[in-house]
Amino acid sequence: MRLLVTGGMGFIGSNFIRYVLENHKDWEVINLDKLGYGSNPANLKDIEGDERYTFVKGDIADFKVVSKLIKEVDAVVNFAAESHVDRSISNPYAFIESNVLGVYTILEAIRKFNLEVRLVHVSTDEVYGDILEGSFTENDRLMPSSPYSATKAASDMLVLEWTRTYGLNASITRCTNNYGPYQFPEKLIPKTIIRASMGLKIPIYDTGQNVRDWLYVEDHVRAIEAVLLKGEAREIYNISAGEEKTNLEVVKTILRIMEKDENLIEFVEDRPGHDLRSSLDSWKITRDLKRRPKYSFEEGIKKTVEWYLKNEWWWKPLVNEKVLHPTP
Incomplete structure (x- = not known):
């Protein structure tokens, strides 16, 4: 092909x-x-x-x-x-x-x-x-x-x-x-990993209760x-992965894996039109195409944290004010 x-x-x-x-x-x-x-x-x-x-x-x-x-x-x-x-x-x-x-x-x-x-x-x-x-x-x-x-x-x-x-x-x-390797640093997961590695506060919109299904x-x-x-x-x-987590759960999981204190978390003003919860039924692709996720969130997020910590050469040139500034 x-x-x-x-x-x-x-x-x-x-x-x-x-x-x-x-x-x-x-x-x-x-x-x-x-x-x-x-x-x-x-x-x-x-x-x-x-x-x-x-x-x-x-x-x-x-x-x-x-x-x-x-x-x-x-x-x-x-x-x-x-x-x-x-x-x-x-x-x-x-x-x-x-x-x-x-x-x-x-x-x-x-x-x-x-x-x-x-x-x-x-x-x-x-x-x-x-x-x-x-x-x-x-x-x-x-x-x-x-x-x-x-x-x-x-x-x-x-x-x-x-x-x-x-x-x-x-x-x-x-x-x-x-989420996973090579994700742009402004996104929630890489931004959290990068800021935590630098000892900076981790901004989370509102109370962090917005829910997403996280797919490796x-x-x-x-x-x-x-x-x-x-x-x-x-x-x-x-x-989808069937791995629904709040933004706060995601950040806390990353901090636990990195052995960082949760006092790095900082709640900030919510963004306009922020979806409260997203969830997909992916039975169709499982039934018709026999495709289902291989990685759990715990497995995927550990692989992701390890990749970012080992590949500073990749993300350091991309770190800008959107990453360093204490708002998402």
């Missing part, structure tokens, strides 16, 4: 590329990334010499670049997206450009130049909004709570429509909160692989 991965210099995309090259010796990967905010060439520096891997600097909203690559591949996995909720609140337009117009560009390139291409569009559980009891299924209504999740919901609708009207072979995945990144990329190979066109697949 010749595979185009968009946004492959980001957290999940780079983990996916590593997984593919390690587990599919006869696959080739083209990585299209504009090297914008959240991208980091260091994520894949050690595989640059692999003859099965090619990097192309470019934007998914650039029709000329995308069209050229679409003609050369068998499948596309689209990770490219602006994904930081706080940043979407302060600058929504950047998210519309990437998450809506960029996905439209990919769909049009496939429609016009290579309808044989298989597409997996990587979305998020945040398109559903929050849920106080139970879990969202793939058939539930969308009620996004931020400009980020609104643009992801819009891109999901574009994928479903282009699949129905123009016959694209596309599936959508929606996952819960990821390797389990996510294995699920995407299953959807790529066995998923059905115009189907949506929720991906």
